[in-house]
Amino acid sequence: MKLMKLVMVAATALGVAACSSPPPAEEPAAPTISEGSVQYFNSVVGDRVLFAYDSSALSDEAQEILTRQAQWLNAYPNVTAVIEGHADERGTREYNIALGARRANATRAFLIAQGVDGARLRTVSYGKERPVMTCPSESCWSQNRRTVTVVEGAPTS
Amino acid sequence: MRRSLAISAALHMIIILLAMFSGQIFRSDEARAIQISEVELISPAEFDAAFSTAPEAPKSELPSLSPPELDGAEIDAPDAPQTPEKLAIERIGADRAEDAPRLDAVREEPRPDIALDVPAAPEAPVDSAAPEGVSLITPRVVGPAIPEQRRQRPDATTLAPESPARPAPRISTTPAPKPPTDATPAEEASPEVAPSDTATEVAEEKPAEAPPEAATEIVPEVENEPETIESVTPLASAPPPKRPRRPTRTAEARPEETRPAPAASPNSAQPRPSTNRQLGPPVTRQEKEGIALPIRKHWNFATLAGLPDADSLVVEIRLKVTPDGRIRDLQPYRPRNPEGNFRRAFDLARRAILIAERNGALKFPPQEKYERWKEIILTFDPKRNRVGF
Amino acid sequence: MLRMIAAAMLAALLLPGAVPAQQAEPLRITIDNPNIEPMPIAAPVFIARNAKAAEYASDLVDVMVNDLTGTALFRLIPRAAYISSPARLDATPKFENWRAINADKLIVGSVSMRRGKLTVRFRLWDVPSGTQDGDGLQLVGDRKDWRRLAHKMADAIYSRITGETGYFDTRIVFVAESGPKNRRVKRLAIVDQDGANLRYLTGGNDLVVTPRFDPTSQRVIYLSWATGSPRVFLMNVDTGQREELEHQPGMTFAPRFSPDGSKVVMSLSIGGNTDIYVVPLGTRQRIQVTDSPSIETAPCFSPDGTQIVFESDRSGSQQLYVIPAGGGEARRISFGQGRYATPVWSPRGDLIAFTKQLGGRFYIGVMRPDGSDERLLTASYLDEGPTWAPNGRVLMFFRDTGGAASLPALMSVEITGRNLRRAPLDIPGSDPAWSPLLD
Structure with a gap:
């Protein structure tokens, strides 16, 4: 029953993804990216999900992205991934490492629930040590509160 | 058995009573309850003001910080183990000169020459003091360290007998000289720059002023026997050679320098009032301020303010004052024998009193009330508003 | 019984003292809210006891004074204001010269060097009372550790004045x-x-x-x-x-x-x-x-x-x-x-x-x-x-x-x-x- 639901969610997500993807013909760069590549995963599937302040709850949008990640990972079973958990700079260093660990674990658990073998998924927390955006305002902080799924063992492009 | 106990107790009682009777007011030294002041809240504006001068973080990185290329090798690898070596620390004797200049009209009680208590352990000649070729030196005692208790401290600063040879400077009619905040630049260098070994000190009425920051010259404090650089003076042994008695000074010598001879004749102008005299009207609050304000002005508690028990370091000092307004006795009153941080608190309070007196800033109540202020107990309570929010 | 004897004796002894009815209580004055401001200290350049030590005579004092003034509990009275300078470690300072510039504490020291070892001695004087604060101290250390010698001196002085251990040799x-x-x-x-x-x-x-x-x-x-x-x-x-x-x-x-x-x-x-x-x-x-x-x-x-x-x-x-x-x-x-x-x-x-x-x-x-x-x-x-x-x-x-x-x-x-x-x-x-x- 649960499995059934998941399959349906996955199918829906796949459908949405398919619909939202532009026709390949109109994308000049598209042909050079193989679907099994790291670049495809990062740019098309989406390698990161964002979190609310001091939260590790997965938003609808995050779940959508992670569902696509799971499908991709299930399609390429030789690929492994490191899930990095990050926090913004509006917290203390050690708490943010714990918070990043919590976020990475939430992401990993979702992927496992989507059928990805947990042995392929390692987590690491960087706390607030590796921001992508540097401005001192919410527009940047929101981009830094994230998990990033870094895939390994796939061709770069 | 019981009888001997009783005798002993009675004798003790007599001794205690005699001590009480001899003028000391007996008070139990019961510990004062530690009081903790409330945390004062300050407004955000005050806070910002307080921190507005806070240094800013550096705005730019320093070029020297550019990361090195490699990991591992580029560490400032200690060429040799960088273990800090032990440093040897020793006490040197608490010698002090007998003729140390003293505060105006305040004389310390005669004290034993402490250096005599120390078995003469003349220090090794200067240049062989350090054991050679040993990097880790354990402290080596040069002469026994002198226990804290045996070191005489001038808590009981007793005044020179009764009357001074000159009228004490009462400043009640003239404005008190502004206590210099620091080396107040004088218009001209103070004549004290004259070499100290020319024994005639310049008569100078005004309080000593520091010369302007560009001093004309700094005079070595040499006594009459200049020491050759390489000569060795045993640190723990005899006190420095006695300073030759200075030639007589001019009559108007500065207050600091005029020490009344012990045998000076009583000051007939200010006969000591009899104890039966009328007390006079009560001392007003304003009159108390004439004493409190100048002392508080020089009472600096910074060095003790960070102690956990800072607020409890309340000390009381008893002053005996002459009719012409000089302090002739200054004693710790409570605690009676201040030790440790109470000792330090007492020192800070005494300093404030001595400086206020030296500056002639103390204004005592009128003569007619002398019976009321010939003895004063000053309570120094360091509680103050805390910084923080 | 004992108590009664004691009470009687007490009464007998106190009687004469109680006679002058006009004896005043000591005047009591409370002073609170003390100032919190740096304590002015004077620290002349140390006396170099031999030529090799000369280069350390002022550096040692400067590092030590910098430690102390960094706490904001102390400030150095500029040397230019000093009226005299101690010529010998063991001489009692001419306190009037230091009172004149409002120094609270005076640090007098000497330094000598032999075979790469520095020997530093100093005394801390309380200027207002004209007494020495504790014993003099002697420190011996390798020349390359001269800064630590200065920190140790600062620790000792800080400790004597504040009643707490220092934190400068850290x-x-x-x-x-x-x-x-x-x-x-x-x-x-x-x-x-x-x-x-x-x-x-x-x-x-x-x-x-x-x-x-x-x-x-x-x-x-x-x-x-x-x-x-x-x-x-x-x-x-x-x-x-x-x-x-x-x-x-x-x-x-x-x-x-x-x-x-x-x-x-x-x-x-x-x-x-x-x-x-x-x-x-x-x-x-x-x-x-x-x-x-x-x-x-x-x-x-x-x-x-x-x-x-x-x-x-x-x-x-x-x-x-x-x-x-x-x-x-x-x-x-x-x-x-x-x-x-x-x-x-x-x-x-x-x-x-x-x-x-x-x-x-x-x-x-x-x-x-x-x-x-x-x-x-x-x-x-x-x-x-x-x-x-x-x-x-x-x-x-x-x-x-x-x-x-x-x-x-x-x-x-x-x-x-x-x-x-x-x-x-x-x-x-x-x-x-x-x-x-x-x-």
């Missing part, structure tokens, strides 16, 4: 930072408390944070991502030798030594849940202290080693708790507004310093171990990570003013809230940790 280990925020380079570095002798301990390729000193030695524990995951490492800062604390699964972080240096308390994160563990350095076998689905981190032992203060979000946001070091019931101690983090127990046990977040600002504050008497000492965009001077009187922390290009700076503040200042260090840094006093 070092700070910290994280030197460089580069933009999204490519920040972090290196462990160590520096003397006064900013001298800066030395880097790691190269900058590995991300490193939160170094902490062993209170009993010159060993440091820190967090590094060198293996790809946050792991706790030990380093001897004098030899540079490093080792991973343990090789077991999970992320380990937030390490601190026990007061006796025999154990490490830290956080371990497994499956996204973070709890607190103690690792004895002998057995290296983890002992779990907390067991809760919430985040428990930033642990720190009490100075007697019996308790651990830490932060937890079990109530919904970060708050401070105290738990017996062997585990047990945790007691919440922070109840003010906002979040509380990074608790650090004072070496003298009377206070716990912390980082507080409230209304978008970060504060450094202190409270008593039972949570009472909370006081905030600093505030900025980001103030974080307090560390105690070994005497428990001064806190160092780091401050970031925010902004894309900002770099953090080490700051210090006295627990009275006074003397907030940049640490004397001209490079950006974070995560300072104060060493114990050197031997």
Whole structure:
């Protein structure tokens, strides 16, 4: 029953993804990216999900992205991934490492629930040590509160 | 058995009573309850003001910080183990000169020459003091360290007998000289720059002023026997050679320098009032301020303010004052024998009193009330508003 | 019976004294609210007792005076104002010359050198009373350690005047930072408390944070991502030798030594849940202290080693708790507004310093171990990570003013809230940790 639901969610997500993807013909760069590549995963599937302040709850949008990640990972079973958990700079260093660990674990658990073998998924927390955006305002902080799924063992492009 | 106990107790009682009777007011030294002041809240504006001068973080990185290329090798690898070596620390004797200049009209009680208590352990000649070729030196005692208790401290600063040879400077009619905040630049260098070994000190009425920051010259404090650089003076042994008695000074010598001879004749102008005299009207609050304000002005508690028990370091000092307004006795009153941080608190309070007196800033109540202020107990309570929010 | 005799004697003895009915009580005056201002000190250049020592005569005094004045408890009266200068260490100073410039304390010293060893002697004089403060001291050390000799002198003087041990012969280990925020380079570095002798301990390729000193030695524990995951490492800062604390699964972080240096308390994160563990350095076998689905981190032992203060979000946001070091019931101690983090127990046990977040600002504050008497000492965009001077009187922390290009700076503040200042260090840094006093 649960499995059934998941399959349906996955199918829906796949459908949405398919619909939202532009026709390949109109994308000049598209042909050079193989679907099994790291670049495809990062740019098309989406390698990161964002979190609310001091939260590790997965938003609808995050779940959508992670569902696509799971499908991709299930399609390429030789690929492994490191899930990095990050926090913004509006917290203390050690708490943010714990918070990043919590976020990475939430992401990993979702992927496992989507059928990805947990042995392929390692987590690491960087706390607030590796921001992508540097401005001192919410527009940047929101981009830094994230998990990033870094895939390994796939061709770069 | 019981009888001997009783005798002993009675004798003790007599001794205690005699001590009480001899003028000391007996008070139990019961510990004062530690009081903790409330945390004062300050407004955000005050806070910002307080921190507005806070240094800013550096705005730019320093070029020297550019990361090195490699990991591992580029560490400032200690060429040799960088273990800090032990440093040897020793006490040197608490010698002090007998003729140390003293505060105006305040004389310390005669004290034993402490250096005599120390078995003469003349220090090794200067240049062989350090054991050679040993990097880790354990402290080596040069002469026994002198226990804290045996070191005489001038808590009981007793005044020179009764009357001074000159009228004490009462400043009640003239404005008190502004206590210099620091080396107040004088218009001209103070004549004290004259070499100290020319024994005639310049008569100078005004309080000593520091010369302007560009001093004309700094005079070595040499006594009459200049020491050759390489000569060795045993640190723990005899006190420095006695300073030759200075030639007589001019009559108007500065207050600091005029020490009344012990045998000076009583000051007939200010006969000591009899104890039966009328007390006079009560001392007003304003009159108390004439004493409190100048002392508080020089009472600096910074060095003790960070102690956990800072607020409890309340000390009381008893002053005996002459009719012409000089302090002739200054004693710790409570605690009676201040030790440790109470000792330090007492020192800070005494300093404030001595400086206020030296500056002639103390204004005592009128003569007619002398019976009321010939003895004063000053309570120094360091509680103050805390910084923080 | 005895009492009656005593009472009778008392009455007999007191009778004559009670006769003058007009005897006044001593006048009582209370003086409060003292000034808090630097104490003026005079410190003439030391007397060089031989030619080789001459080059140290003023440097030694300058380093010592810089330590003392850096506390803001003292200030140096400029030498140009001195009327005379002591020619001999053993001569009693001419106090009138020092009173004239309002000096409170006078430091007179001499230095000699022989075979690479410096011998420094000094005496501290109390100018207003014209007495010596304690005995003179003699210090002997290698020429290359001349700064430490100066620090030791400053420690001795500070201790005599304030009644607390000094903290000048100490070092700070910290994280030197460089580069933009999204490519920040972090290196462990160590520096003397006064900013001298800066030395880097790691190269900058590995991300490193939160170094902490062993209170009993010159060993440091820190967090590094060198293996790809946050792991706790030990380093001897004098030899540079490093080792991973343990090789077991999970992320380990937030390490601190026990007061006796025999154990490490830290956080371990497994499956996204973070709890607190103690690792004895002998057995290296983890002992779990907390067991809760919430985040428990930033642990720190009490100075007697019996308790651990830490932060937890079990109530919904970060708050401070105290738990017996062997585990047990945790007691919440922070109840003010906002979040509380990074608790650090004072070496003298009377206070716990912390980082507080409230209304978008970060504060450094202190409270008593039972949570009472909370006081905030600093505030900025980001103030974080307090560390105690070994005497428990001064806190160092780091401050970031925010902004894309900002770099953090080490700051210090006295627990009275006074003397907030940049640490004397001209490079950006974070995560300072104060060493114990050197031997």
